Amino acid sequence: MTEKATPSPEAIKAWARLMRVSRQLMESAEEALKTAGLPPLAWYDVLHELAEAGEDGLRPFQLIERTLFAQYNISRLLARLEADGLVEKLPVADDGRGQTIRIAAQGRETRRQMWAVYGRSIAELVGAKLSADELTMVSALLGRLRHPPASD
Amino acid sequence: MTEKATPSPEAIKAWARLMRVSRQLMESAEEALKTAGLPPLAWYDVLHELAEAGEDGLRPFQLIERTLFAQYNISRLLARLEADGLVEKLPVADDGRGQTIRIAAQGRETRRQMWAVYGRSIAELVGAKLSADELTMVSALLGRLRHPPASD
DNA sequence: AGACGATAGATGCAATTGCATCAAGCTTGA
DNA sequence: TCAAGCTTGATGCAATTGCATCTATCGTCT
Numbered sequence: 001m002t003e004k005a006t007p008s009p010e011a012i013k014a015w016a017r018l019m020r021v022s023r024q025l026m027e028s029a030e031e032a033l034k035t036a037g038l039p040p041l042a043w044y045d046v047l048h049e050l051a052e053a054g055e056d057g058l059r060p061f062q063l064i065e066r067t068l069f070a071q072y073n074i075s076r077l078l079a080r081l082e083a084d085g086l087v088e089k090l091p092v093a094d095d096g097r098g099q100t101i102r103i104a105a106q107g108r109e110t111r112r113q114m115w116a117v118y119g120r121s122i123a124e125l126v127g128a129k130l131s132a133d134e135l136t137m138v139s140a141l142l143g144r145l146r147h148p149p150a151s152d
Numbered sequence: 153m154t155e156k157a158t159p160s161p162e163a164i165k166a167w168a169r170l171m172r173v174s175r176q177l178m179e180s181a182e183e184a185l186k187t188a189g190l191p192p193l194a195w196y197d198v199l200h201e202l203a204e205a206g207e208d209g210l211r212p213f214q215l216i217e218r219t220l221f222a223q224y225n226i227s228r229l230l231a232r233l234e235a236d237g238l239v240e241k242l243p244v245a246d247d248g249r250g251q252t253i254r255i256a257a258q259g260r261e262t263r264r265q266m267w268a269v270y271g272r273s274i275a276e277l278v279g280a281k282l283s284a285d286e287l288t289m290v291s292a293l294l295g296r297l298r299h300p301p302a303s304d
Numbered sequence: 305a306g307a308c309g310a311t312a313g314a315t316g317c318a319a320t321t322g323c324a325t326c327a328a329g330c331t332t333g334a
Numbered sequence: 335t336c337a338a339g340c341t342t343g344a345t346g347c348a349a350t351t352g353c354a355t356c357t358a359t360c361g362t363c364t
Contacts, residue, residue, distance in 0.1 A: 005272050010287035011279030012271075015177075017294040017302075018278075022174035023220060024299060025167075061312065068175060073351070075314055097312045097359045119164075120157050126170075127163030129297050135162035138293050142169040144281050147176060150169075212343065225321070227344055249329045249342045 029121040036117045039110065042069070043086075044118055046077060047111040050087060050103035057090065057102035086110055181273040188269045191262065194221070195238075196270055198229060199263040202239060202255035209242065209254035238262055 007015070030041055045067050050058060058066075064074050078101060081087040086107035090100045103111075130138065143150030159167070182193055197219050202210060210218075216226050230253060233239040238259035244250045255263075282290065295302030 005268070005275065007271055007275035007279040008284060008287070010284045010291070011274055014282070014287040014290045014294075015274045015278050017291045017298075018170075018174050019178060020220065021294045021297050022170050025297065026171060027220075028299075059312085068172065068179075070352075071313075072315080072353085075312095076350080079314090095312080095360075097357095099313080116157070119159055122163055122167045123157065123159035126167050126297060127159040129301070130166070130293060132160060132162045134293055135160070135166040137289070138166045139162070139169045141282060141286055141290050141293075142166075142173045145173050145177065145278060146169075147180075149281070213341085222322075223343075224323085224345080228320080231344090247330075247342080249327095251343080 025125050028125055029118060032117050032121045033114060036113075038114050038117060041118070042077060043081065044111065044114045045069075046074075046081065047086065047103060047107050047114070050101060051108060051111055053103075055102065057088075057100040059092070059098055059100060061098075063101065081107070177277050180277055181270060184269050184273045185266060188265075190266050190269060193270070194225075194229060195233065196263065196266045197221075198226075198233065199238065199255060199259050199266070202253060203260060203263055205255075207254065209240075209252040211244070211250055211252060213250075215253065233259070 026041065033040060033044075046063060046069075049063055049066050053062075060074050060078060061071075063069070063078075064071055067074070069077070078087065078089070082089055084106075086104055088102045088104050090102060092098045092100050126135065140152075143152065178193065185192060185196075198215060198221075201215055201218050205214075212226050212230060213223075215221070215230075216223055219226070221229065230239065230241070234241055236258075238256055240254045240256050242252045242254060244252045278287065292304075295304065
């Protein structure tokens with residue numbers, strides 16, 4: 001059993017940095033969106049997945065897998081997105097319990113507007129701070145902290 | 153003006169990894185604490201700062217600076233900590249508006265119990281996945297994403 | 305077919321967060 | 335000195351989150 005109950009100083013430092021920096025960056029990005037009068041990041045995450053999925057859409061449980069949101073969270077978020085006309089809920093043929101969520105034209109437009117702001121935040125907060133090689137290094141190292149670990 | 157509105161693919165990837173991994177790790181740590189019947193991470197952050205501050209304690213606004221919590225959040229968190237007997241609120245001599253927050257004996261004990269679980273999570277989730285050198289590299293790279301950038 | 309357990313998604317209720325604002329005390333400057 | 339503005343911390347209210355549970359449908363096993 002190689003598990004250690006007490007982490008090394010390096011591990012503690014890396015953890016602290018990770019938690020602090022990620023929170024700080026996320027808040028910056030959220031603030032930029034809010035200032036622009038746009039919806040919060042969570043909406044972007046969902047719209048992004050749905051846009052990538054295309055006309056076939058996605059089932060809510062697939063969104064849960066992809067976004068890490070809790071089930072009840074997705075359920076309510078989708079209700080809000082539908083109320084705003086950004087997505088459509090379609091019944092699914094071979095499963096009477098389920099539904100398929102498809103992004104609506106207005107959803108694509110909102111996503112586009114959000115990306116204009118969000119992308120700029122990423123460029124400023126991350127892209128401008130580290131070189132491409134360093135960014136690749138960060139991705140690789142963080143990927144190994146994922147569960148399951150990412151190879152690329 | 154060197155600002156780019158559209159981030160590089162490397163920046164997008166690093167951002168996505170950072171957001172996703174930090175959320176995943178934090179949820180793992182939160183879950184471990186909850187399973188152990190202990191308070192959430194936010195409590196640890198505050199108790200940690202107060203423990204380091206020692207008998208002199210800290211003013212709430214100092215906690216805000218150190219933890220990045222919003223003011224109203226700290227205000228209510230401290231109310232809960234006090235209600236649980238983990239901290240004491242003391243009037244401060246030279247400023248009638250303010251108060252000094254001091255960690256109580258029971259607060260130290262709770263923090264100790266939380267660290268037993270939290271530290272193990274850090275060791276498992278981070279310490280066991282990367283070498284000391286790699287962890288140092290992560291800290292250094294993330295430090296440059298901070299505002300203001302960290303040198304160490 | 306019928307029963308039983310698993311899966312998909314919604315929802316009532318309590319706790320927390322976010323926003324805006326407030327009250328109280330401090331500081332500065334005329 | 336005292337008005338105006340700033341800082342510190344609290345709080346009412348709305349929105350969101352978390353938890354537990356519920357309904358409905360599906361799949362499987364007998």
